[in-house]
Amino acid sequence: MTVLVLTCKQDVTADMVVTELHERGVPLVRLDPADLPGEVALSAEYVRGDFHGHLSTSGRLVSMCGLRSIWVRRPGTPGADVTEQTAWVTAECEQALYGVLRCTDARWMNHPDAAARARYKPWQLQAAHRSGFAVPATVITTFPKVARQFAENHQDLIVKPISGTHPTDPPMALPTTRIPPDVDFTEVAAGPTLLQQHIPKLADIRLTCVGEQMFAARKASDPGQVDGRFAENDHTWEAAEMPARIAQAVRAYMRAARLAYGAFDFAEDNEGTWWFLECNQGGQFGFIQLATGQPIAEAVATWLALDET
């Protein structure tokens, strides 16, 4: 049984897992959907209820019924490398590849449906609260007066994107930004805006969950620092102890979201509370593993190699 890794060519994080799988002798095929059609080819036949499919990349063939698991890491857009690329070609390639893969019995990290849902921040906030996390007060609004009222109630605020990364090429992450107290909220009417109570924090926490395994890491914060992703400081990521109620909430969240992999970001306040900021279903883990030595790639490899019968 084969592991299918869907990712782009340059992906150091995927390399770590692929190396691990190779060392264990687990058969795998790595391909970039952007290479369909061309280097990547596919076929699926439906005859009297039997479904026979196979994928090929660089001439190597793998049967769809021989897929053990599918890792959707950082795949390119199907059809993206076609000379005359159109929305039509992209749609046809996307529907063919993912449509056929959806017909297999393979386990997904993460299933595209679960991944799509887990990207919605409003859904995350609700699921996080229901799972037992502390969640900072948040508003998403196009009403300037709602924004003003929220600012009066919560004083210290940050603003951040709702949809995560800026969909340019290459995608760009916008930093979370603190809002001065006298800000003019008129522009909120121009587009939905996410405002959140600012949590003064001692540290950033990144908790990576792989199946049942969890890896918590902590990076101390300088006073007043808001978005750890864009701040240079002298602190580094270190493995962290995880409160029991956090582990329980993570399990509840992963179950509700039907995710096999999730990267949780928390702000640790000066009372030791971990505030849920977001769960990125496709979040990186390479930088955490390199800094802390936590065996996350090994855990991903173990999950992908697992035989569930």
Added chain:
Amino acid sequence: MTVLVLTCKQDVTADMVVTELHERGVPLVRLDPADLPGEVALSAEYVRGDFHGHLSTSGRLVSMCGLRSIWVRRPGTPGADVTEQTAWVTAECEQALYGVLRCTDARWMNHPDAAARARYKPWQLQAAHRSGFAVPATVITTFPKVARQFAENHQDLIVKPISGTHPTDPPMALPTTRIPPDVDFTEVAAGPTLLQQHIPKLADIRLTCVGEQMFAARKASDPGQVDGRFAENDHTWEAAEMPARIAQAVRAYMRAARLAYGAFDFAEDNEGTWWFLECNQGGQFGFIQLATGQPIAEAVATWLALDET
């Protein structure tokens, strides 16, 4: 409790249902997501686990917790009417609107996750077979030799798009086309191609399923006619009797797909078998209702107005 209808401005099919709901005195709000931000505004607040949201259109306010059901008819793209439209604005508006609506307890026709999955034709073919429909032999391939072999095995073939409509503006449906026996399949390598055994048919069948209710309609076919959508003939749509095993298969399919609405297309062969061609989760029903008098809009209104407690 209010019904939310998400659709574009010009939508005769939506008009039929809206009229019906008005006559029954069911509160409803109709809006086009393209008008967010602007004519459409939204707000959602998450404070200590409580979720308070509201939508407004043309100054009229509706509470998110007062939504009974959401009909995703033919909505415009969120943010589409913004003067400086970018992928970024679209993503922010899409995530805000649908993210917040996903946090409500409203019933969906159809839920976006179910709708997205139900669009994949490979998934449809597998689900159709498992539900008990007769499904024509089909192949999706980028291998010319697989296409050639399939043509030899099945002789009479058609080709049709995998992804449904051509994603231009306005979207364009491509007709299903019969393939001459001596065709050169080399070009199959240029993009995934869907080939299907051609079913010589006496009639096209359109079966519209609304919750538990089903409406079957039949339109006789001229000999050799392939795609009823693009053929002018003297026949018209008439209400049809539905075989018991078809009703059973439709129920199984709707359950597997978690759809509240589906428009099934069948080809009726000269032995009376209904061959599954596709199930369009967003298919039109106005033309069927106008031709047959079947009360489909009424059924949609009933489903949307239902109180499930």
